[in-house]
Structure formats: structure tokens, C-alpha cells
Amino acid sequence: xxxxxxxxxxxxxxxxxxxxxxxxxERRTAEMPDKVGAELKITKVLVKNLQKKREGIPxxxxxxxxxxxxxxxEISIVIELMGGVEPARTYILQALEAGKNVVTAxxxxxxxxxxxxxxxxxxxxxxxxxEAAVGGGIPIIRPLKECLxxxxxxxxxxxxxxxxxxxxxxxxxxxxxxxxALKEAQRLGFAxxxxxADVEGLDAGRKMAILASIAFHSRVTFKDVDVKGITKITAxxxxxxxxxxxxxxxxxxxxxEEGKMEVGVSPMMIPSTHPLANVNDSFNAVFVxxxxxxDAMFQGRGAGEFPTASAVVGDLISVxxxxxxxxxxxxxxxxxxxxxxxxxxxxxxxxxxxxxxEDRTGILAGVAGVLGNNGVSINQVIQKPxxxxxxxxxxxxDKVETRHLNDAMMxxxxxxxIREVASVIRVYTQK
Amino acid sequence: xxxxxxxxxxxxxxxxxxxxxxxxxERRTAEMPDKVGAELKITKVLVKNLQKKREGIPxxxxxxxxxxxxxxxEISIVIELMGGVEPARTYILQALEAGKNVVTAxxxxxxxxxxxxxxxxxxxxxxxxxEAAVGGGIPIIRPLKECLxxxxxxxxxxxxxxxxxxxxxxxxxxxxxxxxALKEAQRLGFAxxxxxADVEGLDAGRKMAILASIAFHSRVTFKDVDVKGITKITAxxxxxxxxxxxxxxxxxxxxxEEGKMEVGVSPMMIPSTHPLANVNDSFNAVFVxxxxxxDAMFQGRGAGEFPTASAVVGDLISVxxxxxxxxxxxxxxxxxxxxxxxxxxxxxxxxxxxxxxEDRTGILAGVAGVLGNNGVSINQVIQKPxxxxxxxxxxxxDKVETRHLNDAMMxxxxxxxIREVASVIRVYTQK
Numbered sequence: 001x002x003x004x005x006x007x008x009x010x011x012x013x014x015x016x017x018x019x020x021x022x023x024x025x026e027r028r029t030a031e032m033p034d035k036v037g038a039e040l041k042i043t044k045v046l047v048k049n050l051q052k053k054r055e056g057i058p059x060x061x062x063x064x065x066x067x068x069x070x071x072x073x074e075i076s077i078v079i080e081l082m083g084g085v086e087p088a089r090t091y092i093l094q095a096l097e098a099g100k101n102v103v104t105a106x107x108x109x110x111x112x113x114x115x116x117x118x119x120x121x122x123x124x125x126x127x128x129x130x131e132a133a134v135g136g137g138i139p140i141i142r143p144l145k146e147c148l149x150x151x152x153x154x155x156x157x158x159x160x161x162x163x164x165x166x167x168x169x170x171x172x173x174x175x176x177x178x179x180x181a182l183k184e185a186q187r188l189g190f191a192x193x194x195x196x197a198d199v200e201g202l203d204a205g206r207k208m209a210i211l212a213s214i215a216f217h218s219r220v221t222f223k224d225v226d227v228k229g230i231t232k233i234t235a236x237x238x239x240x241x242x243x244x245x246x247x248x249x250x251x252x253x254x255x256x257e258e259g260k261m262e263v264g265v266s267p268m269m270i271p272s273t274h275p276l277a278n279v280n281d282s283f284n285a286v287f288v289x290x291x292x293x294x295d296a297m298f299q300g301r302g303a304g305e306f307p308t309a310s311a312v313v314g315d316l317i318s319v320x321x322x323x324x325x326x327x328x329x330x331x332x333x334x335x336x337x338x339x340x341x342x343x344x345x346x347x348x349x350x351x352x353x354x355x356x357x358e359d360r361t362g363i364l365a366g367v368a369g370v371l372g373n374n375g376v377s378i379n380q381v382i383q384k385p386x387x388x389x390x391x392x393x394x395x396x397x398d399k400v401e402t403r404h405l406n407d408a409m410m411x412x413x414x415x416x417x418i419r420e421v422a423s424v425i426r427v428y429t430q431k
Numbered sequence: 432x433x434x435x436x437x438x439x440x441x442x443x444x445x446x447x448x449x450x451x452x453x454x455x456x457e458r459r460t461a462e463m464p465d466k467v468g469a470e471l472k473i474t475k476v477l478v479k480n481l482q483k484k485r486e487g488i489p490x491x492x493x494x495x496x497x498x499x500x501x502x503x504x505e506i507s508i509v510i511e512l513m514g515g516v517e518p519a520r521t522y523i524l525q526a527l528e529a530g531k532n533v534v535t536a537x538x539x540x541x542x543x544x545x546x547x548x549x550x551x552x553x554x555x556x557x558x559x560x561x562e563a564a565v566g567g568g569i570p571i572i573r574p575l576k577e578c579l580x581x582x583x584x585x586x587x588x589x590x591x592x593x594x595x596x597x598x599x600x601x602x603x604x605x606x607x608x609x610x611x612a613l614k615e616a617q618r619l620g621f622a623x624x625x626x627x628a629d630v631e632g633l634d635a636g637r638k639m640a641i642l643a644s645i646a647f648h649s650r651v652t653f654k655d656v657d658v659k660g661i662t663k664i665t666a667x668x669x670x671x672x673x674x675x676x677x678x679x680x681x682x683x684x685x686x687x688e689e690g691k692m693e694v695g696v697s698p699m700m701i702p703s704t705h706p707l708a709n710v711n712d713s714f715n716a717v718f719v720x721x722x723x724x725x726d727a728m729f730q731g732r733g734a735g736e737f738p739t740a741s742a743v744v745g746d747l748i749s750v751x752x753x754x755x756x757x758x759x760x761x762x763x764x765x766x767x768x769x770x771x772x773x774x775x776x777x778x779x780x781x782x783x784x785x786x787x788x789e790d791r792t793g794i795l796a797g798v799a800g801v802l803g804n805n806g807v808s809i810n811q812v813i814q815k816p817x818x819x820x821x822x823x824x825x826x827x828x829d830k831v832e833t834r835h836l837n838d839a840m841m842x843x844x845x846x847x848x849i850r851e852v853a854s855v856i857r858v859y860t861q862k
Binding site for chain 2: 020024025027028131138142147148150151152217275293294295296297298299301306307309310311312313314322325326327330331334
């Protein structure tokens with residue numbers, strides 16, 4: 001018999017990431033006593049369908065009996081990888097109340113019910129870790145909570161969805177349309193059959209809610225996040241962005257300006273010289289700006305079997321170490337402030353506008369006039385040669401309050417010389 | 432009186448970083464109870480010269496009495512920022528033996544006496560944290576020890592010295608010579624009056640010893656690191672590198688290949704498309720490759736008053752949290768393996784060679800013959816037009832064992848048609 005105590009772990013879910021976690025824990029079995037002073041063993045894996053074969057997971061650990069896990073006093077850590085809000089929420093709450101520690105990758109759940117879960121963990125003096133919920137394998141949650149804890153963080157931003165980054169990379173590098181790029185992403189398994197959560201920015205929005213909550217020490221939930229997807233982005237927008245020296249990315253940007261938070265996800269133009277402009281394919285990257293550290297960037301694989309398992313097993317090792325030192329719950333909820341969200345209209349951004357206009361004199365003057373009257377000043381403008389009586393006017397504005405831009409857009413909508421406001425895309429600027 | 436316990440801290444050294452740490456702790460005073468459940472106060476700052484004014488540090492906390500700190504039972508954390516091996520080593524050992532926790536940024540000390548210090552920490556069940564020793568404000572030590580703990584890490588590499596990165600950036604972007612770039616770096620305060628530790632690669636070598644020890648779970652000390660500086664790099668090398676699509680950087684590369692470690696620092700050519708090629712000026716960046724996470728990159732400011740203070744205060748907060756939960760020493764030495772170093776001659780690298788040769792027929796055949804006879808195969812070659820009877824031959828080899836390259840270089844040294852082997856620079860290749 002081993003001289004080490006064995007820590008028993010239950011895994012909820014045996015999908016791609018679950019399989020990766022099981023295999024990675026097996027792979028590291030021999031080293032666990034050196035790493036955490038105990039042996040670590042996944043003894044039960046909760047699945048819906050016991051009949052289905054799970055590659056790499058022996059069938060004897062499979063179970064469909066949650067009660068058997070929650071009432072098993074030997075199991076001290078539960079890893080939740082089922083996804084979705086229910087029954088994951090109930091299971092995690094029950095596990096914490098039963099005195100078990102929890103590791104989860106569930107961003108949907110955390111972005112909505114984070115506070116409830118953190119409070120349950122705190123009440124029960126247990127760990128609730130979720131490094132894998134944001135940025136896959138990239139260490140970002142723990143660095144924010146620990147390494148950068150001395151900072152007042154004013155911005156967290158980045159590329160936090162690999163599917164859309166793959167699609168935009170293909171549109172940029174190969175000139176593909178959105179639909180073609182999506183189909184290829186689906187074929188390669190980067191996008192799901194129903195791609196809504198990715199391409200509409202919902203997944204990125206949930207991750208930004210989690211990042212903002214930790215960075216600003218104030219609870220931000222998914223409903224606080226202003227979310228816009230990439231389905232309306234055209235190859236033309238990307239082409240024109242290039243002409244202005246920009247690259248188009250789906251960016252999450254969370255800011256704390258004088259105690260007012262602003263958290264959003266939308267397609268944005270970013271200078272092509274910015275390090276994020278070269279984060280391509282399914283890679284993710286997160287920038288953090290703090291008053292002491294200045295800029296720090298974290299980059300890596302934002303999804304996938306083993307990168308995500310890397311984050312989960314890192315948390316698992318951390319929980320096991322806490323158990324050995326009897327200090328579970330050591331780092332709990334860090335939302336000790338209560339900042340408010342900035343009202344949407346007050347946000348100040350720079351924009352790229354693409355207008356389809358009639359090919360006649362006075363158009364530029366008319367457009368410039370409307371923008372000027374609404375306090376929107378123009379930074380750059382390109383008028384494209386007309387084809388069949390229709391021209392394109394591309395404008396990059398200076399920073400403007402969103403409500404002023406919206407006023408101008410409404411007037412454009414009523415002007416006969418403007419056939420269509422084809423694109424309104426935010427241009428990323430540093431605060 | 433506050434309802435919170437006060438944790439008293441002593442700071443050793445009041446230089447640039449020491450001043451930054453003092454100011455940052457003051458700036459965060461009000462938030463400390465929320466962050467760590469206690470108040471945090473630097474009550475003593477050890478300096479050599481009590482008369483010297485320290486901007487931002489009140490004179491009443493200054494002391495030149497180490498005995499007064501080590502015997503002060505109220506001080507539970509010592510932050511060592513004096514630098515150098517002695518007396519820092521003795522002070523840290525005394526502090527640990529006296530039951531105090533230690534935070535240090537001292538890479539020179541850790542790279543030589545890391546084991547002794549870690550053992551003292553372990554023996555006394557105290558924390559010894561050193562996030563600031565590598566990469567300034569960039570979180571890298573804790574991510575390696577915790578977030579990536581589930582990985583078998585096979586490579587850690589990157590730009591870990593800001594001074595040389597600034598110099599090489601200026602040489603690359605402005606075409607300056609090494610001497611001019613060094614002078615400008617000194618003028619701006621990026622380089623010290625005696626720049627040896629930076630430009631000869633010693634500072635980077637110490638950091639790589641620390642990173643390799645943590646990544647590979649095996650003790651690597653500075654003497655194990657193969658170190659080469661940038662003093663012999665010329666504007667011409669950088670120009671030719673560009674022609675081949677490379678950028679010249681001072682890179683630290685640590686690898687674990689089948690249980691044999693190889694740790695070195697030298698000027699290297701890296702493909703200009705590689706993310707590290709665009710890490711410029713005084714920025715640092717570290718790449719990590721693990722079997723689960725694949726590639727992860729950490730980037731930020733590698734030095735400076737507040738970036739370094741960010742790392743120190745992050746450690747300080749972590750120690751304070753451990754004290755509150757009575758779990759100091761929770762993450763100690765992780766060198767639980769005992770891997771050996773790969774013998775120097777067996778390392779296999781790709782090289783850039785710049786030869787000054789006589790302008791006569793048969794030169795290329797002669798050079799190619801010597802390389803071929805020594806098992807060095809040629810990947811690319813450029814012959815530059817001759818000036819005054821002297822030509823330049825630039826060769827990029829395939830991967831070759833160092834000893835075979837050295838044999839060829841020895842023969843070149845004896846060939847009259849070869850005036851000089853002007854440059855032998857490693858080309859970075861992924862394992």
C-alpha cells in the first residue's frame with residue numbers, strides 16, 4: 001500500500017474535455033505524490049448514457065448515479081464539465097454543501113450564477129476553481145486573482161473565442177465570406193452544428209463577464225455585457241479595414257473608468273501592428289492593464305481537449321494542495337466592490353462606417369454635415385469609385401459618445417441619398 | 432482600532448523597486464482587508480545610508496539595523512530587494528529560521544543558492560516567493576508552479592532581459608551599432624554604467640536557470656547555463672538576418688528532451704513571423720510548451736519600478752493569505768526530479784555563419800566541402816558581391832551537433848582563403 005493518502009475525485013461529464021482530464025490525470029499519476037503530497041484518482045465519471053463507449057475512460061468508473069457521488073464520503077473533489085446551467089448549478093451547490101471542493105469550466109453558469117456559487121463555496125469553506133472557464137489552457141484567472149492582485153486593473157481585453165477568431169482569420173487571409181468560413185470551421189470541428197453561441201458573441205460575452213468580475217472586484221453578469229456577433233461582417237469590411245491599417249477581430253473589452261464599468265464584445269478594428277492583430281486561427285489572447293504592471297498579455301490555445309484539461313488539472317492540483325494544508329477556501333470571491341455599469345449611450349468609441357450612397361455631387365458634404373451637426377468628427381474618409389450609379393463612402397470617426405453616433409445614424413436612415421448604412425464597426429482605441 | 436489584524440512587513444533595500452513596493456503597498460492600504468483579511472504595513476525599511484532621502488518612504492521607517500528586524504517578533508514577512516548574493520543570502524536564511532516568510536526578486540541569489548533557500552523555507556514551513564525574479568511584472572513563476580502543474584513541460588524560452596532587447600531593437604529598427612545602442616540605453620536608464628551582466632547574457636542566464644528548475648522539476652543552477660552575450664553582434668548580422676526572413680533576439684532556451692536538459696542564452700535568429708520577433712524595446716516574453724497546454728505565451732514589462740513592484744506585491748498578498756489560513760509553505764520546492772544536463776557538444780542546432788573570404792573561384796566549393804565533410808548540411812547560402820578583393824559568404828545550416836560545427840570552424844580557421852569567421856549565430860528552431 002502506498003504511504004500516501006489517496007484523494008478521490010468525481011468527474012461530471014465525459015465529453016471531449018472530460019476525456020482529456022481523465023487521460024491527463026492518469027498520465028500524471030506517478031508524479032502526484034511529489035506534486036501534492038497525495039495520490040489523486042478519478043473514481044467516478046458521471047454520464048447520461050452508460051452504454052456509450054468513452055475512449056480512454058474504463059467503463060467500470062462510469063456511473064449515471066449522481067446521488068451515489070454526492071453521498072460518497074470518500075469523494076472530496078467534484079469536477080463539473082457537463083456545461084449548461086442545469087443540472088450543473090444544482091450539482092455544484094449540492095457538492096459544496098456536502099463539503100466537496102469543486103473545479104468547473106462552466107462559463108455559462110458562472111456568468112449568470114457566479115455569486116450564488118461563490119457564496120456557497122465561502123459558506124462551506126471549500127474551493128471553487130474555474131481557470132478553464134476563460135481562455136482554455138491559458139492561465140488567466142489565477143494570475144488575475146493572485147499575481148496581479150496588487151494592481152488596480154483598468155482594462156481587460158482580448159480574443160476569447162477561438163471559433164470566431166478562426167472564421168475571421170480565414171476571411172482575412174483567404175478573402176472568404178462569413179458563410180464559407182463558418183462551414184469550414186464546422187467541418188474541422190471548431191464550430192458546432194448550431195454556431196449561435198460562438199458567432200453571436202454570447203460565449204465571448206460570458207467569458208468577459210467572468211474576467212471583468214475578477215479584474216474589477218465587482219460582480220458583472222452576462223446581462224451587463226453589450227454583445228454583438230460577427231454574422232454581418234463582410235469580406236469587404238475586412239478589405240477596407242486593411243486599407244486603413246486595421247485588422248478585424250471579435251474583441252471583448254472590459255474597462256473600469258473612474259468606477260464605472262463598461263463590458264462589451266463586438267467585432268472591432270484593431271491596428272494591424274497591435275500584438276492581438278496577429279493572434280490567429282483558434283488561438284486566444286488576453287491583455288490586462290493595471291496601474292502597476294502596465295500591460296501584460298497572456299496567449300495560448302483557447303479550447304480543445306488537452307489545453308482545457310491543462311487548466312482543469314492545474315485547478316485540481318491546487319485544490320489537492322489546499323486539502324493537504326487544510327486551507328480550502330483560501331481564495332474565494334474577490335468581488336468586494338460594488339461598481340456600477342456605465343450607461344450604454346455614454347460609452348465613447350471610435351467607429352468605422354461604410355455607407356452605400358447615390359453617385360451624385362454633394363454626398364460627402366451631406367454626410368459630413370450630418371456627422372458634424374451631431375458632434376461626430378471625422379478622422380479619415382475614403383470615397384470608393386461608383387459602380388452603376390452607387391458609390392461607397394467609408395468613414396472613420398474620432399471618439400464619439402454612442403448616443404451621438406446613433407442620432408446621426410437615424411438621420412442617415414431618412415436621407416434618400418444614402419441607400420444603406422452597410423456597416424458600423426467599432427475601432428479599438430486605448431483608453 | 433481596526434477590527435483587522437495587522438501583518439507587519441520589513442523591506443530590505445530602498446532602491447527603485449523597493450520604493451515602488453513601498454508606494455504600491457501604501458496605495459492599496461484600504462483594500463488589503465478585503466484582499467487578505469488583514470491590514471498590511473511595511474514598518475521597517477533596511478538601508479545602508481540612513482541620511483539619504485528616499486522619495487516616497489517616510490524617514491521614520493528607515494533603519495540600518497538588521498538585528499532589529501530579525502528579532503522583531505511582530506514582523507512576519509521580509510521582502511528582500513537588496514540584490515547580490517551576500518548579505519542577501521544570510522538575511523533570507525536568518526529570516527526563514529526566525530519563522531518569517533520571505534518574498535524576493537533576487538535572481539542572482541536564486542540561480543546559485545536556490546536549493547539552500549528552498550530547503551530552509553521548507554524546514555521552517557514558511558513561504559519563499561520570487562515571482563519578481565523573472566520577467567519583472569509578468570506572471571510566470573506562479574502560472575508554471577500552479578496553473579500549468581498538470582503538464583510535462585518540454586520547453587521554456589523567451590526574451591528575459593529588457594536591456595539587451597532594447598539594444599537589439601534599436602540596432603534592428605534604426606540600423607545603429609551595438610556601441611551606440613548601448614550608450615542610448617545607458618542614457619535612458621535601461622542599462623547600467625557597468626552593463627556586463629546584461630549584455631553578456633548573465634542576467635538572462637540566471638533567469639533561465641530559475642525557469643528551467645521550475646519547469647522541469649530539476650535543479651538547474653547558473654553554472655549549468657550556456658551563456659553568450661550580444662557584444663559581438665553587428666548591424667550587418669542583423670541586416671543579413673532580415674534578408675533571410677529572421678529577426679535577431681537574445682533568447683533564453685531551456686529544453687527537456689527525453690530527460691536530458693539543455694539550457695542556454697545566446698543571440699539567436701528567429702523567424703520574423705514568430706510572435707517573439709515583434710516583442711520589442713524593453714518588453715519581455717516567455718513561451719512555454721507543455722504536453723497538455725501546447726503553447727502558452729506570457730508577455731509584459733520585464734523591469735521597472737512599478738511592474739516589478741506588481742510582482743512583489745502579488746507575492747506579498749499571497750503570503751498574507753497563506754498566513755490567514757495558516758498554510759505557509761503550501762507550495763515549496765518543486766524540484767522532485769533529478770534530470771541531468773545534456774553534454775554541450777551533443778546539442779543540435781541550426782546556425783547562421785558569416786564568413787569573410789577571398790574573392791576567388793572555388794571558395795564556395797571549398798566551404799561547402801569542409802561543411803559536408805563534417806556532417807554539416809547547408810540550408811541556404813548567399814554570396815555577397817566582393818569589395819576590394821574580399822567577399823562575404825553567408826550560410827544557414829541545417830540542424831547539426833555543436834561538436835561537428837566546431838570541427839568545421841576549426842578547419843575554416845586554418846584555411847588561407849577564409850579571412851575570418853565573422854559570425855556564428857544560432858537559428859531558433861522548434862524542437
